[in-house]
Amino acid sequence: MEAAVEMLQKMQTAVTCNICRNYFSEPVTLHCGHSFCRECLSSCWRAATQALSCPECRQVPQSEALSPVNERLAQLTDLVKRFSSQVLQSTKGQSQCTLHGKVFKLFCEQDQTPLCxxxxxxxxxxxxxxSPVGEAAPRYRQQLQNMQRNLEKRFEEAKSLLAQQSLEYWRRMITEEYFTxxxxxxxxxxxxxxxxxxExxxxxxxxxxxxxxLREFELKLQEAGNRLDLDLLQDAKQLLERSESELSQRATTIIPELREYxxxxxxxxxxxxxxDMILDPTSATYVSVSEDLRSVTATEAWEALQNPEKNYYHGVFAKQTFSSGxxxxxxxxxQVPQWALGVFPSYYRRKGGRDTDCYxxxxxxxxxxxxxxxxxRTYCGSLNHRLKDPIPRVGVYLEYSIRSLAFYNVLQCSLIYKVHLISFTALVRPFFCPGPPLPGTKPGPMTLCPVDSHLCACCVSSE
Structure with a gap:
């Protein structure tokens, strides 16, 4: 009987998968001669981070496609299973109770001991x-096999996690994300x-x-000018009304709408x-700065100004100045229907309450x-467009090294305008103008947004 058990162990080894440590299930044999369960080999290759190879001898297969099921090895596995069952049944008779002289046919689940x-x-x-031994043993054997499979899965998970800890794995993964x-x-x-x-x-x-x-209408006007007085008078009113209509359409035709991309x-x-920027109240002209130095509002003195075009150059500068970065x-x-934002690329000086730097x-x-x-529109630039809707928040990006300044519609995540300023000298100072205010309206504040504030469509109404 011992010889039979030894032979059984050798046969079991021959039909056992070295990956899952169980009997072969749909065995496939590689060109190197080693065999594995089809699903075990497939899972092993899927988790591989390098070239596919035999899990046992590491030889690279001639083809990455899985071989057909080895039917002879599958039949041999079934024979070993049946032979193993017969040997186990025959060895049961060798164990008997020394106290009663009877064969152990029962098993105590609580004490975990065989009984007669x-x-x-x-x-x-x-x-x-x-429980009868014939019932308890298969049940425990199945539990042990399940536990073995679970341990094997955990082993593969740990192996995969260990591979993921390599810098090469993360470098490749991050690179793929950047390519995507x-x-x-x-x-x-x-x-x-x-x-x-x-567009x-x-x-x-x-x-x-x-x-x-316009050209056709111009020719009509020329023709009308050459008519007799009475003929001219009959069509004069109609031609003048049409002229006014054509001129009124000029703005919408010539000035394009600022598109959002x-x-x-x-x-x-x-x-x-x-x-994180704050305002310099000592530089304010015709505006008032809040106590937290983050908001600026036009004052009543603004209405007395004579030159509306120059009104956009009144406001306040930031305390910060930039010369690099x-x-x-x-x-x-x-809160301000009219406004101006930008930079003043020069050292700012004041003399007698008036600016001495050139606009x-x-x-x-x-x-x-x-x-x-x-x-x-832009001052010192080519932008001159209509807006479909007001812009609630403007982003400003200054890149000093290449002398560029860009403005963004933060809500739409789109570029408004970008210019390369070749006239930067030493210091660059951000500028803010909350006006001019509309006649008959109460001036609202222009506010510098804190670093941790973010804008989305749902919060525009509350801004």
Missing amino acids: VGCCETAEHGGHRI LEDLLIEEESICIERIRQ QGARRDRLTQHRQT PIPGLIEMLNQFRV RYYWEVDVS NNLFLLICTKKEDGYYI
Whole structure:
């Protein structure tokens, strides 16, 4: 019997998978001769971080495709299972109770000991759960096999987690994410460029039609001027009314609407350069600064000014000055229908209460309110557009090294205008103008947004 048990152990080894340590299930054999369960080998290869190889000898297979099931090895595995069951049944007769001289056919679940029929009649095991050996052994064997599989899974998880701790794994994973992000941005860029191309084409068509209409009407006016007096008088009123109509359409035809082209992740990227800025009350002209030095409001003295065009150069400067680096700040302009933002690329001086620096050194983004809507333009720049809706918050990004200044619509995550300022000298100072206020209205504040404040569509109404 011992020889049979030894032979059984050798046969069991031959039909055991070295990955799951159980009998083969759909065994496949690699070219190197080693065999594994089909699912075990597939899982092992899926988790591999390097070239696929035999889990036992590490030889690289000729093909990465799994081989067909080895039917002969599968049949041999079934034979070993049956033979193993027969050997186990035959070895049970060798164990018997020394006290009663009977074979152990029962098992005490509580004491975890084999029993014969005579043992069950004693008071020692009274009330205990007693099961036939033929039922208890397969149940415990199944529990042990389940536990073995669970331990194997935990082992593979630990192996996978250990592999993930390598710097190479994280480098590759992060690189893949950047490539994915790059692909997404390239796709978004293509869509945006195509949209701009179509809108430019439509605007070109409108301007061409507008020009043609003006030319035709100009010829009619010339023709009318050559008519006899009575003929001229009959059509004069109609021609004048049409002239007024054509002239009134000029603004909407010539001045384009400022389009919004959202750039995913733009504001999040700029926020890494966010600077906590405060105002310098000593530099204020025709405005008042709040106690926390974050808000500025136009005063009543503003209404007495004579030159409305110069009104956009009254305001206040920030306390901070910049001569290098990158800086980003946001300004809440939801309470001011007209405003100006920008930088003053020079040292700011005051003499007798008046500025002595030249206005030409300023660069401003200016918003103006008119009867038919809002208009936005730049001082020292080419922007001159209408706004579909007011902009509640403006982001300003200064990159001193390349002499550039950019303005953003924070809510729409889109660029308003960007200019490269080659006239930067020593210091650059941010500038804020909360006006001029509209006649008959109470001036509202322009506010510097704290570093930790963020704007979304749901909070615009409360801004």
